[in-house]
Amino acid sequence: MEQTYFHSVTLNKDKCKGCTNCIKHCPTEAIRVRNSKAVIINERCIDCGECIRVCPYHAKKAVTDPIKSIENYKFKIALPAPSLYGQFGPNYSRERIISALKHLGFDYVFEVAQAAEIVSNATIQYMKNEDVKKPVISSACPAVVRLIQVRFPSLIENLLKIESPMEVAAALSKQEVHKKYGIPLEDIGAFFISPCAAKVTSVKSPYEDKVSNVNGVLSINDVFLPILEYMKKHSNDEIEQFSLSSAIGVAWAGTGGESDALKTGRRIAVHEIKNVINILEQAVKDGLGDIEFIEALACPEGCLGGPLNVENPFIAKVNLKNEINKILESQSHNVPKVGDVKELVWKSDVEYRPIMKLDDNMMKALEKMQKIDELSDSLPGLDCGACGAPSCRALAEDIVRGNAKETDCIFKLRKKVNDIANQLHMIEDD
Amino acid sequence: MNNTVIVRDYIIPADDFALAGEASSSVRKILTQLGVAPDIIKRTSIAMYEAEINAVIHGHGGKAHVEIDENKIFIRISDEGPGIADLELAMQEGYSTAPDSVREMGFGAGMGLSNMKKHSDILNIDTEVNRGTIVDITVFFNKP
Numbered sequence A: 001m002e003q004t005y006f007h008s009v010t011l012n013k014d015k016c017k018g019c020t021n022c023i024k025h026c027p028t029e030a031i032r033v034r035n036s037k038a039v040i041i042n043e044r045c046i047d048c049g050e051c052i053r054v055c056p057y058h059a060k061k062a063v064t065d066p067i068k069s070i071e072n073y074k075f076k077i078a079l080p081a082p083s084l085y086g087q088f089g090p091n092y093s094r095e096r097i098i099s100a101l102k103h104l105g106f107d108y109v110f111e112v113a114q115a116a117e118i119v120s121n122a123t124i125q126y127m128k129n130e131d132v133k134k135p136v137i138s139s140a141c142p143a144v145v146r147l148i149q150v151r152f153p154s155l156i157e158n159l160l161k162i163e164s165p166m167e168v169a170a171a172l173s174k175q176e177v178h179k180k181y182g183i184p185l186e187d188i189g190a191f192f193i194s195p196c197a198a199k200v201t202s203v204k205s206p207y208e209d210k211v212s213n214v215n216g217v218l219s220i221n222d223v224f225l226p227i228l229e230y231m232k233k234h235s236n237d238e239i240e241q242f243s244l245s246s247a248i249g250v251a252w253a254g255t256g257g258e259s260d261a262l263k264t265g266r267r268i269a270v271h272e273i274k275n276v277i278n279i280l281e282q283a284v285k286d287g288l289g290d291i292e293f294i295e296a297l298a299c300p301e302g303c304l305g306g307p308l309n310v311e312n313p314f315i316a317k318v319n320l321k322n323e324i325n326k327i328l329e330s331q332s333h334n335v336p337k338v339g340d341v342k343e344l345v346w347k348s349d350v351e352y353r354p355i356m357k358l359d360d361n362m363m364k365a366l367e368k369m370q371k372i373d374e375l376s377d378s379l380p381g382l383d384c385g386a387c388g389a390p391s392c393r394a395l396a397e398d399i400v401r402g403n404a405k406e407t408d409c410i411f412k413l414r415k416k417v418n419d420i421a422n423q424l425h426m427i428e429d430d
Numbered sequence B: 001m002n003n004t005v006i007v008r009d010y011i012i013p014a015d016d017f018a019l020a021g022e023a024s025s026s027v028r029k030i031l032t033q034l035g036v037a038p039d040i041i042k043r044t045s046i047a048m049y050e051a052e053i054n055a056v057i058h059g060h061g062g063k064a065h066v067e068i069d070e071n072k073i074f075i076r077i078s079d080e081g082p083g084i085a086d087l088e089l090a091m092q093e094g095y096s097t098a099p100d101s102v103r104e105m106g107f108g109a110g111m112g113l114s115n116m117k118k119h120s121d122i123l124n125i126d127t128e129v130n131r132g133t134i135v136d137i138t139v140f141f142n143k144p
Helices: A021-025 A050-054 A067-072 A082-087 A094-103 A112-128 A142-151 A153-158 A165-181 A197-204 A220-233 A247-251 A273-284 A313-330 A362-378 A392-400 A410-429 B022-034 B038-057 B087-091 B100-104 B112-119
Strands: A009-011 A031-034 A037-040 A060-062 A075-080 A188-194 A216-219 A267-271 A293-297 B006-012 B062-068 B072-079 B122-128 B132-140
Touching (some): A009 A037, A021 A050, A067 A188, A067 A220, A075 A082, A075 A094, A075 A165, A082 A094, A082 A112, A082 A313, A094 A220, A112 A165, A142 A153, A142 A273, A165 A188, A188 A197, A197 A216, A216 A220, A247 A313, A267 A273, A273 A293, A362 B006, A362 B022, B006 B022, B022 B062, B038 B072, B038 B112, B038 B132, B112 B122, B112 B132
Parallel strands (some): A267 A293
Antiparallel strands (some): A009 A060, B006 B062, B122 B132
16 A cells, blocks of 8 residues: 555544544545544545535544744745635625735735636647547646546546646746745745645645645635734725736636636536546546536535635625626736746646555455455445444445454344354253 | 456346446446556446447346456346347447437437447447347456
C-alpha cells in the first residue's frame, strides 16, 4: 500500500458517537467504526467532505491553517475563493469584502475569480486541440480528481490538465508582488480563503510530485466574522476602488460557472458527489455521446456548498447572483490575457491509485474475491452498518483483507452465542 | 494450476434505460478490485455496456453471464428477441434498426456492434430471427 498522505478531513474522537451516518455516505468506503469510534482509512479518503456534512454530532472537521499563520511571512497575499462573496448579503459589495480582507492583516488581495477567468480562456484553447480526449473532465475540484484516481483510472486521460484557479492565482500574485515591490519570493505568503477541505489537502499533499504555490489555507468559516465586523464598522464611502474580476470568474463559485465560460460545445455541469459518480460511471463506458466537457463538483451547488462555508448554499447562490448582475450592469472588464497556455498545463500527470485492489497477484486476488463472494452470501444482507462497515459486502471484504472478523456482524454473533448456549444445554442434559 | 473462476449472473430488464448498464458497472467494480489494468477494464466496460444496451433496445431484455479467471473475462449476453436478420450489415458502422424514440435518447446510432468488436478480443454472435441473439465477448488481461 502506498504511503499515507495528509488529510484535511479528520475526526474529533470526543464528539464521535460511533453511529453509522458517515460510513454510509462515504463515496470511497473510507470510514469504519471500530471500538465505537469512526476511523478514516487514510489512503481511501478523497477529502470530499461528505462525512462533515452528514455527521449529526459535528465530529468530522476539516483542518485548516489558523489566521495567525499569515504572520510567518513578511508579505501576505489573500486569495479569496469566489464563493466568499456568496457568504454576505446584498449590503456587502465585493469591494467592501476585499477591503475588509486587507484589514485582517493582508498586504495584497488577488481574487481567485481572476485566475478562474484565465483558466477558462486556457481551457477554450485546450479544447481546440484535436488530440485531447473527450469528454474533458474539469480538474478544478480536487475531490473529483482524487475520486477518478481511485475509482475511475481510465478517465485520468480525460482530466483537464490545466492548473486550478487557486494555483494560478498563487503563482501570478506572487510574481506580481515580486515585480511591483521587489520583495523576494520567499518572503511572500499566499493564503487561499477556502470553502473546501479538499483544497487544503491539495496544498499540503499535492498530487504526485507537484509543489503547491499556496502557502496556507484559511477557512471561510474562520474569516467570516472578522470580515463582517469590519464591514459593519466601516461604511461604503471608505473603501478604495480595485480592479475586480468579471462575472465569468465570480460565477465559478456556483455550479455551471466553469462550463458556461467555455461558451461553445455540449457541456454539462454536475454537482454533488453521488451525481458525479453516476456521470463518471457513464463516461467510463463511452456512454455520454457527444458531450465535450464535464464540470464535476463534489459539493451540492458546487463550491458554494463547500463544508467550510458559513451561509446556506442556496442563499449564497442568490447573493452571488446579485453580485454577478451588478458586475454585468456596470463593468467593462478586460480579462487578463494568458501569455502562453502551455505554462498553465500540468507538468506531470496524476496517477492511478489502486487502493481498491485486493492483491497484487491476480490469482490471489481471484481467491480473495471468491471468499468475499461466499462470505457475502452468508451475511444477512441488511447493510445495517452495526459491524462498522458500510455494507455486508464491505464487511466481507474487510474480513478477507484481515481487518475484521465474522462475529463483528451482530447476527453472526447472535447465532454463535445461541449455538454455544445450546451446547451448554446439551452438556447439562447429559 | 489455479482455476478459480468468479461467476456473475445478471438480469437485463426490458426497455429500462435507467437500469441498463448496471451489470457492466458491477463488472467494472470487480475488475478494479482484481487489479486488472485500467485500459482493459475500459475496453471490457464499453463492449459489455454496448451489448447490454442492445439487449434492452432490441432484445426485450435478457441475461448477462460473466466468468472471470486469471487470464480473461468472458461475457455472454443473451436475449430472446427478434434476432438479427443480416449480421454482416448490422456489423457496419452507422447501420441501425433502432426506432426514433430510442435514437432521441442518444442510443441506437448504429455503432453498437462495431464498437463491441473494436473493444473485445473475441466477439461471437449467434443469432436467429425470431429466436434471439447470443453475444459472446472475450477480453484477455494480458495480450497473448
